[in-house]
Each structure stands twice: as structure tokens, then as C-alpha cells.
Amino acid sequence: MNAFFQLTLAQLRLFVRNRQVLFWTLLFPVFFMVMLGSFLNNGNSISLTGAIIDEDYSTQSRALVESLTRHAAIRFDVEYDKEKAIEELKRGDKQIVVVIPHGYGKSLADYGLVEQFEQFGPEENRTVKVNAYYDETNMTVSQLALAILAQTVDGISKSLANYTPIVSVDAVAVQSLHLKYIDFLVPGIVAMMIMSNNLNGVAGQIASWRERGILRRMQSTTLNASTFIAAQITARLVLNGMQAFIVLLIGDIFFGTQMNGSWWLLILFVVLGTLTFMSIGFIIASLAKSPESAGPIAGFISFPMLFLGGVFFPIQNMPVFLQHIVKLLPISHLTTALRQVMNVGADLSALWTEAALLGCWMVVAFAVSSFTFKWE
Amino acid sequence: MRETARRAPNHPDDAETVIRVDGLVKRYGTFAAVDGVSFTVRRGEIFGLLGPNGAGKTTTMEMMEGLRKPDEGCAIVAGFDTQRDLKKVRQLIGVQLQSTSLFDLLKVKEIMRMYASFYPHSLPVMPLLKEMVLEDKKNDRVKHLSGGQKQRLAIALALVNDPLVVFLDEPTTGLDPQARRTLWDIILNLKAKGKTIVLSTHYMDEAQTLCDRICLMDRGKVIALDTPQNLVNALKSECAIEFRLTGTDDACGACATDVRELLLSVKNVKRVDLHNDVCVLYTDHLQETLTDWIALANAKRLRFADLRTRTATLEDVFIRMTGRSLSE
Numbered sequence: 001m002n003a004f005f006q007l008t009l010a011q012l013r014l015f016v017r018n019r020q021v022l023f024w025t026l027l028f029p030v031f032f033m034v035m036l037g038s039f040l041n042n043g044n045s046i047s048l049t050g051a052i053i054d055e056d057y058s059t060q061s062r063a064l065v066e067s068l069t070r071h072a073a074i075r076f077d078v079e080y081d082k083e084k085a086i087e088e089l090k091r092g093d094k095q096i097v098v099v100i101p102h103g104y105g106k107s108l109a110d111y112g113l114v115e116q117f118e119q120f121g122p123e124e125n126r127t128v129k130v131n132a133y134y135d136e137t138n139m140t141v142s143q144l145a146l147a148i149l150a151q152t153v154d155g156i157s158k159s160l161a162n163y164t165p166i167v168s169v170d171a172v173a174v175q176s177l178h179l180k181y182i183d184f185l186v187p188g189i190v191a192m193m194i195m196s197n198n199l200n201g202v203a204g205q206i207a208s209w210r211e212r213g214i215l216r217r218m219q220s221t222t223l224n225a226s227t228f229i230a231a232q233i234t235a236r237l238v239l240n241g242m243q244a245f246i247v248l249l250i251g252d253i254f255f256g257t258q259m260n261g262s263w264w265l266l267i268l269f270v271v272l273g274t275l276t277f278m279s280i281g282f283i284i285a286s287l288a289k290s291p292e293s294a295g296p297i298a299g300f301i302s303f304p305m306l307f308l309g310g311v312f313f314p315i316q317n318m319p320v321f322l323q324h325i326v327k328l329l330p331i332s333h334l335t336t337a338l339r340q341v342m343n344v345g346a347d348l349s350a351l352w353t354e355a356a357l358l359g360c361w362m363v364v365a366f367a368v369s370s371f372t373f374k375w376e
Numbered sequence: 377m378r379e380t381a382r383r384a385p386n387h388p389d390d391a392e393t394v395i396r397v398d399g400l401v402k403r404y405g406t407f408a409a410v411d412g413v414s415f416t417v418r419r420g421e422i423f424g425l426l427g428p429n430g431a432g433k434t435t436t437m438e439m440m441e442g443l444r445k446p447d448e449g450c451a452i453v454a455g456f457d458t459q460r461d462l463k464k465v466r467q468l469i470g471v472q473l474q475s476t477s478l479f480d481l482l483k484v485k486e487i488m489r490m491y492a493s494f495y496p497h498s499l500p501v502m503p504l505l506k507e508m509v510l511e512d513k514k515n516d517r518v519k520h521l522s523g524g525q526k527q528r529l530a531i532a533l534a535l536v537n538d539p540l541v542v543f544l545d546e547p548t549t550g551l552d553p554q555a556r557r558t559l560w561d562i563i564l565n566l567k568a569k570g571k572t573i574v575l576s577t578h579y580m581d582e583a584q585t586l587c588d589r590i591c592l593m594d595r596g597k598v599i600a601l602d603t604p605q606n607l608v609n610a611l612k613s614e615c616a617i618e619f620r621l622t623g624t625d626d627a628c629g630a631c632a633t634d635v636r637e638l639l640l641s642v643k644n645v646k647r648v649d650l651h652n653d654v655c656v657l658y659t660d661h662l663q664e665t666l667t668d669w670i671a672l673a674n675a676k677r678l679r680f681a682d683l684r685t686r687t688a689t690l691e692d693v694f695i696r697m698t699g700r701s702l703s704e
Contacts (some may be wrong), residue, residue, distance in 0.1 A: 006493040010482060017481040017517075212477040221472040221537070222442055222463060223494040376443075 007231030008326050015239050029247050037182040048074040050096040051085040051149045058105025067219045076310040080207025090235045096145035183258050186251040187338035188311040191246045194273040200298040207294035219375040260345030273334040279365035288370035305331040330361040392418045394572045399449035402435050409435045410598035422567050424587030425576040432596040433576040441471050455480040461465050464524040470534035479518035495537040508532040524555030544575045580690035599697045617657040643668035
């Protein structure tokens with residue numbers, strides 16, 4: 001017990017005293033957060049812009065324009081030239097173009113309103129048309145924009161029909177549209193930190209300790225390997241917890257990131273992620289013949305995960321064949337879980353697949369690492 | 377080799393034997409790093425493993441420490457087999473490994489406490505540091521210690537469990553002469569306190585100064601085992617005459633084989649060693665050989681410099697037995 005305490009203490013002292021490593025391991029995530037968080041879209045909403053062309057210009061149409069431009073998740077520019085707006089849509093500068101045709105206001109007096117997409121062609125004349133143009137090649141964004149449009153138009157439609165909803169939409173789903181990119185980013189950054197600290201950190205450190213004979217010297221004492229490993233795990237859990245906390249704190253203070261879920265669940269996933277990536281780090285340390293080769297091997301594994309695992313970009317934006325591969329990676333489950341907890345406030349019942357898959361990774365990696373671990 | 381071991385005064389009564397090594401073999405592929413090594417270490421002695429780099433000293437020590445598994449043979453420490461009762465052996469031994477680095481960022485007292493915590497029974501840390509002349513360094517980080525201080529810390533760590541046997545693998549390699557002498561005093565002090573010490577070195581002066589008995593190793597085998605004095609005495613009353621040939625006034629005397637022939641013809645010379653221009657003549661009759669050599673050199677108009685005479689050293693013993701120099 002004393003040995004476990006002393007080893008944990010020693011490891012924490014090594015972390016804290018190695019100022020340079022401490023600085024850079026913290027600077028890296030914070031740098032990413034500031035860069036991507038403020039630079040990509042001024043720290044504001046998911047970047048959706050649309051154009052509204054009001055050809056009717058009646059009281060009713062202005063009310064629609066008003067309610068659309070008020071929407072937080074999408075920025076609507078009021079424009080007058082339809083051709084120019086369509087051109088912008090094609091270039092990708094706009095994600096949606098809404099056209100309110102002539103007679104919209106007049107028709108509203110008599111009819112209910114149904115939004116109608118140009119795609120489907122004109123429908124029966126008794127409904128009032130609002131035309132929406134969108135880019136088929138960018139479906140995810142378009143779907144989101146269309147959903148927002150439909151939601152707004154639906155609201156107007158229902159109020160006109162004096163319709164009282166019997167089934168109300170879960171507020172959470174609507175709220176998720178109000179998320180900023182920084183809210184998406186911060187859980188990803190925490191996941192990235194957990195991965196790189198443990199995977200690269202453990203692999204590099206253990207390989208170097210082995211090379212320098214430090215492990216061998218410990219092996220010549222009555223110290224058990226299990227005590228050594230337990231101390232390593234404890235120290236790294238403390239370190240990762242602290243680092244995750246600092247990143248979350250910075251996110252909260254400077255960017256106002258949301259934390260909608262349970263802290264305990266967040267901690268659970270931080271622990272689970274730390275254990276999983278530590279075990280993988282131990283495997284790499286055993287594979288590496290020298291500390292010099294441990295770095296590149298760890299990089300070979302962690303670098304693709306950094307870009308594929310949904311740390312910076314949503315997995316849904318990737319090609320389908322990649323998504324299948326990506327969904328096998330432990331980092332994807334960690335980012336998804338952290339994001340669901342922080343952004344949506346999901347509880348364990350919603351995240352049990354992520355927890356189970358991460359758990360599988362951990363068990364398998366731990367089994368392999370304890371099988372391959374060697375002092376020398 | 378076994379014969380050598382048996383011939384040596386190596387028959388202690390069992391109570392005095394702390395380590396028994398029997399027929400140790402360690403192979404790496406087809407190469408035998410240690411090739412059938414046997415000896416015993418007595419309680420309270422400093423036992424030296426002397427040999428050039430690659431002789432198998434470190435591998436032999438590591439098998440005695442239970443850090444490497446022998447392919448053949450066994451090592452028994454205080455009655456416990458290093459393979460079967462490893463845990464018991466580890467409580468009884470203290471190890472200073474060749475070129476171990478310690479945690480640079482930990483303080484001296486922290487690293488001492490940490491190693492002390494690894495053992496069920498350990499000594500108080502501060503008196504040990506005082507003994508190793510490290511008391512005023514207790515709050516310094518390891519990376520700020522000098523080479524000698526680091527080595528003393530490594531020895532302090534080896535003593536933290538109050539071991540019966542202390543293994544020191546080339547403790548003074550790379551240290552300046554002053555630091556080496558300090559370390560020698562410390563090692564002799566340990567012996568005075570009753571520790572049994574197994575020490576490996578490739579410095580013959582170190583072996584000669586410190587060791588009660590020396591096991592001379594070469595290419596994985598024991599080539600001699602005895603007290604330093606007996607080893608040197610084995611060369612009988614042999615003396616060495618050493619000088620450097622600087623040239624010749626005679627145009628014909630340059631070729632090495634000619635020089636060797638010539639030197640062997642000097643009165644009473646038993647053997648000749650030639651390393652570049654350095655010549656060593658071994659003789660039983662110093663005065664006669666020296667007189668004859670000077671006369672010969674004058675007659676042949678050979679010029680030499682740096683002449684000195686000495687009695688045989690362990691280095692000479694090693695050269696005699698292997699035909700090679702220790703430092704090669």
C-alpha cells in the first residue's frame with residue numbers, strides 16, 4: 001500500500017515538475033479550442049446562412065421573414081434578386097434560399113399554409129406555397145435548414161388553423177439546434193487530450209523507462225508489477241481529470257460552453273477513456289523496440305483517430321464507407337459520449353452502447369497489454 | 377574452467393558460503409554470453425568479477441540477481457534459488473545496475489523513500505544518506521547531482537532494504553579519480569559493516585584495491601579465480617621491463633618480427649609483448665635482463681625511451697592467460 005502511494009506520488013511529482021510537458025500538453029488543447037472556437041465562426045452558431053426573397057411583401061410575408069430571421073440556428077439575409085441568391089446557393093455561400101411568392105399574404109387569409117419544396121413541383125392550388133431551394137449535394141446541412149424552415153412554417157400554419165398540439169416535440173431536440181460549434185468542439189478536445197496523453201504519454205514514458213533501465217531497477221526489488229501499474233493508472237487518472245477540468249473551465253469562462261448532463265457520467269467516461277487509451281499505450285510500449293520508435297507507432301495510431309474520430313468534425317459529414325470504420329474506433333465512442341453528456345444531457349441509458357463498446361476496448365486492450373508487458 | 381575453479385582456494389565450509397553459482401549458461405542465439413560459470417562467494421568478502429567489456433560479467437550478475445533466467449545452471453543466494461524463490465532473494469539483495477538512470481526530476485530523499493517503500497522491511501533513509509555523504513543533497517533533484525553523487529545514490533538505494541549481499545556493477549565506470557577513491561572508501565566501509573559485496577569492474581587497479589578474491593572472466597568463461605595476490609604470484613617472481621622503441625640508427629632493424637626475435641634473445645626473457653612501439657619484457661632476473669638489454673640496444677644502435685620496471689599486475693595475468701589486453 002505504501003509502495004502504491006509512493007509510486008503514485010512520484011509519478012504526479014514527475015508530471016508537475018516536468019514544466020515543459022505540462023505546459024504543452026495543456027497548451028495544445030487550449031490552442032485548438034481558441035483557434036477553432038473563435039476563428040471558424042466567431043464562436044457563434046453552426047454556420048448556416050440562407051436567403052429570403054420576399055416577392056409578396058405583405059404583412060403576412062413580412063411576419064414570416066421576421067420569424068425566420070429571428071431563428072438563432074440559421075442566419076437569413078433578406079435579398080431581392082432570386083437569380084443571384086440561387087447562384088450563391090450553387091457556390092455554397094448559402095445553404096438555403098426561401099422564396100415567398102406573390103399572393104402569399106392574400107392566400108393566407110383563406111387557406112392554411114403548407115410549405116412546398118420546388119423539388120416536388122406545384123401541388124394543389126389551395127395551399128399557399130413557400131418555395132425552398134437547396135443544394136442536394138450537401139444533404140446534412142440542407143436537411144437541417146429545411147427542418148428549421150419547416151418548423152417555422154409549421155408554427156405559422158398551426159396558429160392560423162387554431163391548432164393546439166396534442167403531442168409536443170421534446171424541447172431537447174430543438175435546443176440541440178442552438179448549440180454553438182464550441183459546444184461541439186470542447187468535448188472533442190477533452191477526448192483528444194485523453195487519447196494523446198495516455199496513448200502517446202504511456203507509450204513514450206514506459207518505453208523510455210525500459211530503455212534507461214528504470215524498470216529493470218524496480219524489477220530487482222520486491223515490488224509487484226501490479227502495484228506499479230496500479231500507481232501508473234491512478235496518477236494518470238488524477239492528471240487527466242485535472243486537465244479535463246481545466247479545459248472545461250476555460251471553455252466555460254471564455255466561450256460559455258454548455259454542460260447539460262451529469263458530471264458523474266462525464267467523469268465515468270473520462271475514466272473509461274483514460275483506462276482504454278492507457279492500456280493501448282502499454283501495448284505500444286511493449287511493441288516498441290526503442291523509445292524512439294514508440295512515438296511514431298503511437299502517432300500512427302492516434303493521428304488518424306484524431307481526424308476520423310469526430311474530434312473536430314461530425315462523423316456524419318464523412319463518406320459512408322469511412323463511417324463504418326470510424327464507428328469501430330474507441331475515440332469515436334468517447335467523443336460521442338462526452339458530447340451527448342455535455343450537449344444533450346444524455347443519461348447512461350442513452351449511452352450504454354458507447355459505454356459498452358468503450359468497455360470492450362478497455363478489456364481487450366488491458367488483456368493484451370498485461371500479456372505483452374515486460375520490464376526489460 | 378571448472379577445473380580452474382576447483383584448483384583455486386574455493387572450498388569454504390558451507391556456513392561461510394553466501395552465493396553458489398553452478399554451471400551458469402546464457403545464450404543469445406548461438407552466441408554464449410556466459411558459458412558455464414561456477415563459483416562461490418563467501419560471507420563478508422568483496423568478490424570481484426574482472427574482465428574486459430563483453431566478458432559476460434554483467435550477464436552473470438543479472439542471473440545472480442534473478443533479472444535474467446539462465447539457460448542452464450543455477451544461482452543460489454543465501455540458500456534460495458534465484459529462479460524458484462525469487463521474492464525471497466530480492467529481499468536479501470541490493471542491486472546497483474550498470475548505467476541505471478534514476479528519475480531526474482525527483483529529489484534524493486523522495487527517491488530513497490520510494491525505493492524503501494518497495495520492501496516489506498527497509499532502513500531509515502536519512503542515516504543511509506549520511507553514510508553515503510549525500511546528507512546535504514537530500515533536497516536536490518537527481519539531475520543536479522554529479523556523476524559520483526548519482527553513483528553514491530544508486531548504492532544508497534541498493535542498501536535501503538538492509539541487504540545481505542550488495543551487487544555493484546561497474547560502480548566507478550566513467551567517474552573522475554577523486555570520485556572513484558571516495559566510492560572505494562564507501563565500498564570498503566560497507567565490507568567493514570559485514571556486507572557481502574559482488575563487484576564487477578574492468579579496472580584492474582580497482583579489483584586489486586578492493587577485492588578479497590577475483591574471478592577473472594573472458595568470453596563468458598572463468599579463466600582464473602583467486603586472491604589478487606595469489607593471481608599475481610602465479611606469475612612467480614616475474615618482473616616486467618617496459619619501454620618504448622623510438623627508432624633505430626640502423627636501417628635494417630625496423631621489422632616487427634625482427635624486433636620480437638631480438639628481444640627474445642635478451643638474457644632471461646621469458647615472454648615479450650608488443651603493442652605498437654611499446655615493448656614489455658617479462659623476466660625472473662630483472663638486473664641481468666636489464667643490463668643485457670641495454671648492452672644489446674647499444675650494440676644494435678636501438679633507441680628507446682620511457683623505460684620502467686615493475687612487478688606483474690593483474691593486467692599481466694590477464695594478458696598471460698588470454699593473450700589480450702584487459703582494455704581491448
